[in-house]
Amino acid sequence: MSERPLVSAIIIFLDAERFLDEAIASVFAQTHRDWELLLVDDGSRDRSTAIARGHAARHPDRVHYLEHPGHENRGMSAARNLGVRAARGRYVAFLDADDTWLPTKLGEQVAVLETHPEAAMVYGRTIIWHGWTGRPEDVARDHVLDLGVPPNTLIRPPTLFYLLLDNKVQTPTTCNAIIRRDVLERVGGFEESFRALYEDHAFFFKVHLASPVFVADTVWARYRQHPQSCSETSSDEEYHRGRRPLLEWLAAYLAGQGIAADSAIARAVERELWPSRHPTLHWMLTAPRRLAGGVRNRMGAGRRV
Structure with a gap:
C-alpha cells in the first residue's frame, strides 16, 4: 500500500x-x-x-x-x-x-x-x-x-x-x-x-x-438478507408512509439548489409525495389493484444467479 x-x-x-x-x-x-x-x-x-x-x-x-x-x-x-x-x-x-x-x-x-x-x-x-x-x-x-x-x-x-x-x-x-x-x-x-x-x-x-x-x-x-436487514415486501400504505420524510427532505433540497417548483424534477417529487400526503384517498383509489394482488415488492424484478 x-x-x-x-x-x-x-x-x-x-x-x-x-x-x-x-x-x-x-x-x-x-x-x-x-x-x-x-x-x-x-x-x-x-x-x-x-x-x-x-x-x-x-x-x-x-x-x-x-x-x-x-x-x-x-x-x-x-x-x-x-x-x-x-x-x-x-x-x-x-x-x-x-x-x-x-x-x-x-x-x-x-x-x-x-x-x-x-x-x-x-x-x-x-x-x-x-x-x-x-x-x-x-x-x-x-x-x-x-x-x-x-x-x-x-x-x-x-x-x-x-x-x-x-x-x-x-x-x-x-x-x-x-x-x-x-x-x-x-x-x-x-x-x-x-x-x-x-x-x-x-x-x-x-x-x-x-x-x-x-x-x-x-x-x-x-x-x-436476514431479519435485521431484509428489504421486505410491504403494503403501499406502509411504503408511502415510511418514505414521506425522504421525499419532504428531497423537495426542500431541490428548492435549496435553486430548482424551480414547476420544473420536471420537482413535479416528479411532488407526484411521489401525493400518496403519503393523502393516504386515505390513495388507499381508496388503489383498492382495485390491491384486490388483484397488489402487494408491491420494492426490491424490484430480478434474475437468479
Missing part, C-alpha cells in the same frame, strides 16, 4: 459481531491492494468493538478504528461521514458489516474510474443474498436486480435520479458503489437527519442530480 492509499474502504457497524469478520475478510481478499480500511463504530455494545480494535492493532498500517466521542450512537449517516472525514484515498467505497465484496470489486471499479474521468461514481449489480445460510432453499432465492439502464454506460443526470425516485429497479447499494472523494465532499456527504431508513437514498439523490455515473453489468457485492 502506498503512503496515501488510492481507495478508502469504510465499514460502519453497530452490534455486528456475527458478521463483521466476514465483511473485513472480503476487503482483505481484494485483488487490488492499494487501500486503507476505516472501521467506524456507531456505539456498539457487543463484541464487535473488540473485533474491530483487534484488526486495527494487527494491521496498523492499513486498518484504523474510529468512533464518535463517548462511544455515542449517532446513526448510519453520521458514522459514514466520520469515516469520510478520516479518509485519505482518492476514491471511497462503503461496506456494511453484514455484507461482503467480491474479490475483484475494487480493482475493476478503479479501472472504470480511471478510464472514465467524467464518472463521479461507479456501481454494478448486487446479489440479493439469501444463500449465506448454506441452505439449498435459500441459495435458490439468490438473485440480482434489473439495472433499468443500458449496462456498461456512463449515465448523465437526471436519468438515475428518476430511477431512484421510481424505485422499481436496482438503484445503487452502498456496498456496491465507489465514488470519488472530492465528489462526495462536494455534495455534502450523507444527511445526518437520516439515521437509518433511506440514508443511502438521500445521498444518492444528491449524486444523481449533480454528476454522471457509470453503471456496470458486473456483480461486485453481496447484500445479506
Whole structure:
C-alpha cells in the first residue's frame, strides 16, 4: 500500500459481531491492494468493538478504528461521514458489516474510474443474498436486480435520479458503489437527519442530480438478507408512509439548489409525495389493484444467479 492509499474502504457497524469478520475478510481478499480500511463504530455494545480494535492493532498500517466521542450512537449517516472525514484515498467505497465484496470489486471499479474521468461514481449489480445460510432453499432465492439502464454506460443526470425516485429497479447499494472523494465532499456527504431508513437514498439523490455515473453489468457485492436487514415486501400504505420524510427532505433540497417548483424534477417529487400526503384517498383509489394482488415488492424484478 502506498503512503496515501488510492481507495478508502469504510465499514460502519453497530452490534455486528456475527458478521463483521466476514465483511473485513472480503476487503482483505481484494485483488487490488492499494487501500486503507476505516472501521467506524456507531456505539456498539457487543463484541464487535473488540473485533474491530483487534484488526486495527494487527494491521496498523492499513486498518484504523474510529468512533464518535463517548462511544455515542449517532446513526448510519453520521458514522459514514466520520469515516469520510478520516479518509485519505482518492476514491471511497462503503461496506456494511453484514455484507461482503467480491474479490475483484475494487480493482475493476478503479479501472472504470480511471478510464472514465467524467464518472463521479461507479456501481454494478448486487446479489440479493439469501444463500449465506448454506441452505439449498435459500441459495435458490439468490438473485440480482434489473439495472433499468443500458449496462456498461456512463449515465448523465437526471436519468438515475428518476430511477431512484421510481424505485422499481436496482438503484445503487452502498456496498456496491465507489465514488470519488472530492465528489462526495462536494455534495455534502450523507444527511445526518437520516439515521437509518433511506440514508443511502438521500445521498444518492444528491449524486444523481449533480454528476454522471457509470453503471456496470458486473456483480461486485453481496447484500445479506436476514431479519435485521431484509428489504421486505410491504403494503403501499406502509411504503408511502415510511418514505414521506425522504421525499419532504428531497423537495426542500431541490428548492435549496435553486430548482424551480414547476420544473420536471420537482413535479416528479411532488407526484411521489401525493400518496403519503393523502393516504386515505390513495388507499381508496388503489383498492382495485390491491384486490388483484397488489402487494408491491420494492426490491424490484430480478434474475437468479
